[in-house]
Amino acid sequence: MDWKPNRHAVISIHRQITDRIKALIERGDWSTDMRIPPQRKLAEEFGVNRSTIQTALDELKADGYLEGRVGSGIYVTGNAWNLLMDQARPNWQRHIETGVHKPNYHTIQLINDYEQKDDIIRLGTGELSPDLLPARELEESLRSITLDARAIGYSSPQGSIKLREALSARLEKRGITVSSDNILIVSGALQALQLIAVGLLEEGATVFQEGPSYLNSVHPFQSAGMRMQAVNRAETLSSTIRSLKGQSLFYCVPTLNNPTGYSWTVEEKKSFYTLCRDARIPIIEDDVYQELQFGEGSPPLKAMDEAGHVLYLGSVSKTLSPGLRIGWIVAPTPVIKRLADIKMQTDYGSSAFSQEIVAHWMMSGRYDRHVERLRTRLQERAERMEKILLRQYQDIATWNRPSGGFYIWIRFHAPIVNKALFLKALQRKVLLNPGYIYDPGDAHHIRLSFAYASLDEMEIGLHQLRKIIEERRDAP
Incomplete structure (x- = not known):
């Protein structure tokens, strides 16, 4: 040596x-x-x-x-x-376990995996069925779109000016008066939440939400070090804010809530907005289901906002196509500039092609015609699912008639909704969204969706679920 x-x-x-x-x-x-x-x-x-x-x-x-x-x-x-x-070798398991972003519930990981299988009946999926998506019309519309070379490069930090101007005009019809400078195009509403989490809040801030909440099934705020707190809107919030320290905001879905499908009344919106404004608690209004109300509905919270207190989120994922990955944030100019800067550091802008398509659909009238047809078809599907429920579940559960959106929030009299029920249904090729993924302590609810499964699959899937419930009840 x-x-x-x-x-x-x-x-x-x-x-x-x-x-x-x-x-x-x-x-x-x-x-x-x-x-x-x-x-x-x-x-x-x-x-x-x-x-x-x-x-x-x-x-x-x-x-x-x-x-x-x-x-x-x-x-x-x-x-x-x-x-x-x-x-x-790198100890990847240690890297995984110490990563900043929180892992999803195992049930949600299974849902994400099994939603890709063709032989599964998807009774809870928050997505439009392929036969409700305007695939042929989208293909035809591509022939009508003229692409400027500059428009299909990297977009400006806030997104396509053409799309932002189209959105400004649409929002005006909902009572929301904003300029294109107050709009940021994002890759879906979930990215909007992620940008807000890392761009506007300090670590340890409190994010209020209703219970049950969609935010419990994703972790944009939890992974950024925020503390989640469920409150019963005005009733609980007014007593909670007295002892509140540090930053906070309130995330809500006032129109066609996910997962409950409930829509606030005008009075509820006014009282909630006033309370948060007076307490200086900003509001995130997630309004992705606004255009899917079966009736006239009430205006968004943002339409009441004259002080820039509400951060307003929208998307075409629930109406036109989730694959386009186009959503938007409406907020005061300094907020938009801040979030746009972070977005450019994250992905350098949403798809330029998708933005051109959505702008064309909105400006040509195609989007309005499509949404009107979609509402009709969703209402037909909702009525079909409720007929099945009335026939098979009236003795063991309750629910409210849906007023739009995708969901029926069914409540079973007995606390039967658990992981074992979810897995048993999965064995029978039926995929559920159990209530405990939206509220960990919930053993009574299931989120049913009438937007994805075919009419025949609804019948088969709900029949299988009823059989599983009876088998479990009769088991020793």
């Missing part, structure tokens, strides 16, 4: 020696079951005293690389090379 430890290095002499011996084993110079040189010879070759060699060898034996054999000497163990290979 011509190697000797560096006496001027920061690393200790015995540590340099153990690393050297490990390198000899890893390269194969010292092979499995090979007897290593005696301590006296190693001390001479490395230019150190025997006590230093003894310390290094004892450490290597304790770690499983070497073993002493009585009356024979010290040998390389049979597992030494594997130990070195394991040590060389």
Whole structure:
């Protein structure tokens, strides 16, 4: 050996020696079951005293690389090379477990996996069925779109000006008066929440939400270090804010709530807005289902906002196509500038092609015609699902007639909704969205969706669920 430890290095002499011996084993110079040189010879070759060699060898034996054999000497163990290979690999499990972003509930991970399988009846999916998506019309519309070379490059930080102006005109009809400068195009409403979490709140801030809440099934705020707190709107919030310290905001879905389907009355919206305004608690209004109300409905919270107190979120994912990945945030100019800067650091802008398509649909009238047809078809599906429920579930559950959107929030009289029920339904090829993914303590509810499963699948899936409930009830 011509190697000797560096006496001027920061690393200790015995540590340099153990690393050297490990390198000899890893390269194969010292092979499995090979007897290593005696301590006296190693001390001479490395230019150190025997006590230093003894310390290094004892450490290597304790770690499983070497073993002493009585009356024979010290040998390389049979597992030494594997130990070195394991040590060389990154400990990805540790990286995973210590990552900043919180993992989803196991049930939601299963939902995400099984939604991709063609043989599954999806009774809870918050997505439009393929036969409700205007695929052919979208294809035809591409022939009508003229693309400017600059329009399909990287978009401006706030997104396509053409789309923002189209949105400004649409929002005006809902009583929301904003300029294009107050709009940021995002890749869906979930990205809007992620931008708000990292761009507007300090770590440890409180995010109020109604219970049950869609926010419990995703973790944009929790992963950024925010504290979630469920409140019963004005009743609980008024008493909670007295002891509140630090930043806070309130996330809500006042129109066609996810998962309950409930819409606030005008009076509820006014009283809630006034309370939050007076307490200086900003509001995030998630309004992605606004255009899917079966009746006239009430105006958004944002239409009441004259002080820039409400951050307003919208999207075409629930109406035109989730694959386009286009949503928007309406907010005061400083907020928009801040979030646009973070978005540019994140993805350098939403799809330019998708923005051109959505702008064309909104400006040409195609979007309004499509949404009107979609509402009619969703109402037909809602009526069909409710007929099945009246026939099969009236004796064991209650629900409210849907007034729009995708969902029926069904409540069972008995606390039967748990992981075992979810897994049993999955075995029968029926995929559910159990209430506990929106409120961990909920054992009574299931979110049913009439937007995805076909009419025949609704019948089959709900029949299978009823059979499972009866089997579990009759089991010893």
